[in-house]
Amino acid sequence: MTQAPINGQAEGGLEPIIRCRGLTRTYIKGDNTITPLAELDLDVARGEFIALMGPSGSGKTTLLNLVAGIDKPTSGSLRVGGVELADVSPSRLAAFRSEYIGYVFQLYNLVPVLTAYENVELPLLLHRLSGRERHQRVATALQLVGLADRHDHFPRQLSGGQEQRVAIARAIVTDPRIIVADEPTGDLDKESAAAVMALLEQLTAEMGKTIVMVTHDPKSAAHASRVLHLEKGRLVVQDERFATLAGA
Amino acid sequence: MLAPKYLPLVAKQVWRHRTRTALTLSGVAVAMFLFCAVQAMQNAVAAATTARSKETTLIVYRENRFCPFASRLPEHYQQRISEIPGVRSVVPMKIVVNNCRASLDVITFRGVPSDKLTMPGGKGEKFRFSAGSMQEFTKRGDAAIIGGALAKRRGFRVGETFDAAGVTVTVAGIIDSDEAQDQNVAYVHLEFLQRSGGLDQVGIVTQFDVKVDDPTRLREVAGAIDAAFEHDQEPTATRPETEFVARAAKDIIELVGFSRVLGLGCLAAVLALVGTAIVLSVQDRIKEHAILQTLGYGRGLIARLIVMEGLLLGIAGGGLGTLIAVAAIEWRGLSMSVEGLSMNVTASPSLVIVGLAGSAVLGIVAGLVPAWQASRRQIAACFRAV
Numbered sequence: 001m002t003q004a005p006i007n008g009q010a011e012g013g014l015e016p017i018i019r020c021r022g023l024t025r026t027y028i029k030g031d032n033t034i035t036p037l038a039e040l041d042l043d044v045a046r047g048e049f050i051a052l053m054g055p056s057g058s059g060k061t062t063l064l065n066l067v068a069g070i071d072k073p074t075s076g077s078l079r080v081g082g083v084e085l086a087d088v089s090p091s092r093l094a095a096f097r098s099e100y101i102g103y104v105f106q107l108y109n110l111v112p113v114l115t116a117y118e119n120v121e122l123p124l125l126l127h128r129l130s131g132r133e134r135h136q137r138v139a140t141a142l143q144l145v146g147l148a149d150r151h152d153h154f155p156r157q158l159s160g161g162q163e164q165r166v167a168i169a170r171a172i173v174t175d176p177r178i179i180v181a182d183e184p185t186g187d188l189d190k191e192s193a194a195a196v197m198a199l200l201e202q203l204t205a206e207m208g209k210t211i212v213m214v215t216h217d218p219k220s221a222a223h224a225s226r227v228l229h230l231e232k233g234r235l236v237v238q239d240e241r242f243a244t245l246a247g248a
Numbered sequence: 249m250l251a252p253k254y255l256p257l258v259a260k261q262v263w264r265h266r267t268r269t270a271l272t273l274s275g276v277a278v279a280m281f282l283f284c285a286v287q288a289m290q291n292a293v294a295a296a297t298t299a300r301s302k303e304t305t306l307i308v309y310r311e312n313r314f315c316p317f318a319s320r321l322p323e324h325y326q327q328r329i330s331e332i333p334g335v336r337s338v339v340p341m342k343i344v345v346n347n348c349r350a351s352l353d354v355i356t357f358r359g360v361p362s363d364k365l366t367m368p369g370g371k372g373e374k375f376r377f378s379a380g381s382m383q384e385f386t387k388r389g390d391a392a393i394i395g396g397a398l399a400k401r402r403g404f405r406v407g408e409t410f411d412a413a414g415v416t417v418t419v420a421g422i423i424d425s426d427e428a429q430d431q432n433v434a435y436v437h438l439e440f441l442q443r444s445g446g447l448d449q450v451g452i453v454t455q456f457d458v459k460v461d462d463p464t465r466l467r468e469v470a471g472a473i474d475a476a477f478e479h480d481q482e483p484t485a486t487r488p489e490t491e492f493v494a495r496a497a498k499d500i501i502e503l504v505g506f507s508r509v510l511g512l513g514c515l516a517a518v519l520a521l522v523g524t525a526i527v528l529s530v531q532d533r534i535k536e537h538a539i540l541q542t543l544g545y546g547r548g549l550i551a552r553l554i555v556m557e558g559l560l561l562g563i564a565g566g567g568l569g570t571l572i573a574v575a576a577i578e579w580r581g582l583s584m585s586v587e588g589l590s591m592n593v594t595a596s597p598s599l600v601i602v603g604l605a606g607s608a609v610l611g612i613v614a615g616l617v618p619a620w621q622a623s624r625r626q627i628a629a630c631f632r633a634v
Contacts, residue, residue: 070542070628097541114260
């Protein structure tokens with residue numbers, strides 16, 4: 001497991017897959033300027049499983065959205081997979097998301113009029129693949145999350161845990177380098193949450209995926225290799241031993 | 249353009265929101281049905297009244313008369329007209345109608361000398377008999393050759409006897425013809441029709457159909473005919489056939505001209521319906537589009553998906569409305585008639601093309617604004633908003 005210093009920078013000579021320097025995001029809301037993320041420095045190595053914790057409004061989801069390329073920094077540098085996200089155009093950012101990122105939402109966010117199969121196929125339509133190749137990839141992804149037999153079910157016909165597993169299949173079907181997950185177990189019962197966390201752990205361990213996960217749940221955070229605590233947009237502590245403490 | 253692999257995605261969005269789609273399609277279909285009906289009437293007027301460069305037919309009528317009951321010309325004018333230079337043939341014709349006013353269902357009898365129908369190069373040469381024959385017509389004095397549109401509208405069959413405007417005839421043949429007027433009339437023997445109106449009608453005709461040798465001399469020959477009878481008891485007014493129809497059917501043409509506004513209103517309704525459906529659909533799917541963007545769908549692609557949805561709704565609804573209009577027009581075999589002149593309302597291939605192309609263009613236009621709006625949204629803001 002990678003040791004990381006308190007300033008949030010990963011050790012070792014390898015180029016980190018995520019590298020933040022002075023990362024700041026501000027919003028204007030009415031007359032107020034809100035700064036959910038301020039001057040953040042952070043390195044994440046390839047294959048790491050990072051859990052982001054902290055109270056509401058601490059900047060966890062903002063950081064996740066910035067890493068996923070669905071929001072842009074106000075200032076500072078954010079390099080993900082060697083791409084400086086602060087500078088890229090919206091169309092290149094879309095291409096970046098398609099190639100590098102798999103996103104898992106708290107509320108699954110499957111398209112309700114599409115079946116499980118069709119939802120998983122959505123990101124593949126953006127790639128130069130034949131229909132047959134798309135079919136193989138979707139089948140493999142659904143197999144991996146244990147829902148091959150539910151491929152023709154619509155989201156309303158699935159349980160919450162199954163929906164989240166379909167969402168994970170959709171996130172991994174393009175074989176992205178990074179999975180970002182925003183409270184993936186936040187809306188699930190205990191059993192389903194455990195199954196989803198086991199799946200995410202498997203993605204890191206067996207497929208070498210880098211995972212950045214926001215969670216409020218210490219048990220879910222315990223599956224991560226490193227836990228980062230944010231408060232008022234700043235990194236206050238990171239503790240890889242948290243896993244041991246939470247599991248105790 | 250949108251790659252074909254995305255088309256099933258758009259089709260599923262449309263098909264799987266069935267209630268919304270059904271309501272939109274039915275509205276668009278009704279509007280396009282009305283548009284096509286109006287367009288078909290305008291086409292009928294245009295076909296009957298637009299001057300053609302190769303037009304060779306003149307209609308000689310009683311001066312200052314437009315109703316067939318009021319135009320009474322001596323049949324013997326035929327000889328003098330045929331002697332005028334440039335005239336190729338003259339057909340005297342008596343016209344009797346069961347309704348002089350504008351109507352969608354008028355029976356018009358045209359009494360023509362039998363030899364003018366049967367002779368080589370005569371009027372009957374262009375007839376294509378779908379039932380009966382010219383021989384049957386020549387055998388009986390009360391025989392009638394019925395235009396296809398009239399036969400279809402009234403359900404007439406060969407051998408059947410019918411009565412209209414006090415004239416009783418037996419159907420000897422049913423014809424198709426490229427001439428609009430032939431489709432809606434019953435050709436009968438001239439003498440038979442004259443005698444049906446009483447003995448004082450013998451030797452009297454309503455008009456003369458005159459063919460000229462050279463289309464460029466149409467006006468010149470018309471002037472010569474009117475000059476020849478200028479000082480007779482029954483002076484004539486001679487005009488090219490299309491101009492004659494346009495003058496005689498002026499009222500109906502004005503009404504149909506006004507219906508152009510109705511047609512434009514129908515197109516506006518299609519635009520509004522598809523536009524509303526797409527706007528509501530896009531509003532409902534703010535989050536869904538944000539999800540697609542998160543997956544890597546670019547703004548342009550999202551916009552094209554929405555425009556394609558508009559196109560699909562436009563084509564499906566417009567196509568449905570157009571097909572219903574074509575079926576209704578073909579089934580009813582309508583013709584607008586006034587003063588014994590007919591304008592056939594037909595569903596031409598160009599009508600179908602205009603209907604489909606119009607629906608497609610309106611569908612695309614209706615999708616443009618919602619597509620632009622959807623493509624401008626920031627992903628993070630969308631997730632915060634829902």
